[in-house]
Amino acid sequence: MGKIIAIVNQKGGVGKTTTAVNLTAALNNLGKKVLLCDFDPQANATSGIGADKRRVNKTVYDLIINGADPGSAIMKTKFGDLIPSGNNLAGAGVELIEAESREHQLKKALEPIREQYDYIFIDCPPSLELLTINGLSAADGILIPVQCEYYALEGLSDLMTTLRAIKRRVNPNLEIFGVVLTMYDGRTNFSAQVAQEVRRHFPGKVFSAMIPRNVRLAEAPSHGLPACAYDKHSRGTKAYNQLAEEIARKG
Numbered sequence: 294m295g296k297i298i299a300i301v302n303q304k305g306g307v308g309k310t311t312t313a314v315n316l317t318a319a320l321n322n323l324g325k326k327v328l329l330c331d332f333d334p335q336a337n338a339t340s341g342i343g344a345d346k347r348r349v350n351k352t353v354y355d356l357i358i359n360g361a362d363p364g365s366a367i368m369k370t371k372f373g374d375l376i377p378s379g380n381n382l383a384g385a386g387v388e389l390i391e392a393e394s395r396e397h398q399l400k401k402a403l404e405p406i407r408e409q410y411d412y413i414f415i416d417c418p419p420s421l422e423l424l425t426i427n428g429l430s431a432a433d434g435i436l437i438p439v440q441c442e443y444y445a446l447e448g449l450s451d452l453m454t455t456l457r458a459i460k461r462r463v464n465p466n467l468e469i470f471g472v473v474l475t476m477y478d479g480r481t482n483f484s485a486q487v488a489q490e491v492r493r494h495f496p497g498k499v500f501s502a503m504i505p506r507n508v509r510l511a512e513a514p515s516h517g518l519p520a521c522a523y524d525k526h527s528r529g530t531k532a533y534n535q536l537a538e539e540i541a542r543k544g
Contacts, residue, residue: 295326295410296544297403298470299432304448305419307440308475311510313416314341315529318372318519319537325411328367331378332399332428334385338416339377341514343370343522352379356402357427358388363406372519374410386423395423396463400431412540421455429459434470439491441477441484441503446494469498471543473536477503502536505529 300313310333317329331338332353340346349368353376355361368375389395399415407413414436417428429435435456439445460467472495478484492499504510510529513520520530 295328295407295413296434296470297407297413297415297432298434298436299415299417299425299428300436300438301417301425301428301452302438302448303419303421303425303452304440304444308438308504309419310337310341310416311514312436312438312473312475312504312533313338313414314372314514315510315519315521315533316537316540317342317412317414318521319533320412320541321373322521322534323537323541325541326409327373328376328406328410328413329373330376330399330403330413330415332382332415332424333378333418334380334383334424335418336378336380336382337514339375339379340517342372342375342519343517344368344375344377346377346379349377349379352377352382353399353402354379354381354385357398358385363402367406372522382424389423389427396426396430399427403431421451426455426459426463429456429467430463432464432467434468436470437472437495438475438504439472440475441487443483443487445487445491449494469495471540472499473502473504474499475504476506478506500536500539502532502539504532504536507532 317327320327351366415428417425507529509524509527513523
């Protein structure tokens with residue numbers, strides 16, 4: 294049975310979508326069957342993995358609001374399968390308020406297809422609202438990108454509080470799958486200090502691979518490509534390949 298991993302951090306700009314896209318592509322290159330569910334109304338993962346938004350038939354909105362068959366929304370890309378997002382997802386949080394089992398709509402949508410994949414990644418929005426709660430309800434574990442910057446740990450206490458509440462009320466099996474350090478700058482002592490602090494807060498949960506600040510990583514989405522296709526020799530590509538190998542070994 295496939296492992297469902299929600300990629301979540303309520304702080305924006307931490308490399309959440311970059312991680313979702315590039316991990317999907319890197320694990321796909323390792324021969325894994327991977328599905329990326331873009332659950333962020335901004336739909337950056339949809340364009341970042343090379344999907345043509347003009348060819349989108351159904352989105353994750355149709356799954357959670359209209360009960361559409363999940364197979365009808367899956368798009369094939371060169372870098373893994375995709376359930377795309379779209380602008381209509383922005384209002385889904387309000388629409389879900391009146392729904393029965395409102396926290397479980399994404400879980401219900403993904404369960405029928407999870408056995409088709411080794412990994413299903415959910416790119417959650419940068420908030421702790423109802424959409425993200427749906428992502429956490431559907432997931433076996435969460436992957437937390439943490440940027441190596443001054444405010445790295447700010448807000449993580451809120452995320453941990455939400456995680457405990459989800460475990461208590463909605464998804465008792467939810468665990469921290471891992472923490473990935475992003476925007477690491479090896480030229481500064483400060484990045485090393487932040488990395489040390491994050492490891493102290495999450496003992497045994499921080500992956501060895503650290504994602505560097507890298508121009509090629511930043512440029513790739515504007516070309517509608519993951520980093521491995523934009524520049525396979527870049528430091529960012531190599532870091533995500535290393536992270537994918539760690540995850541594949543972890544199972």
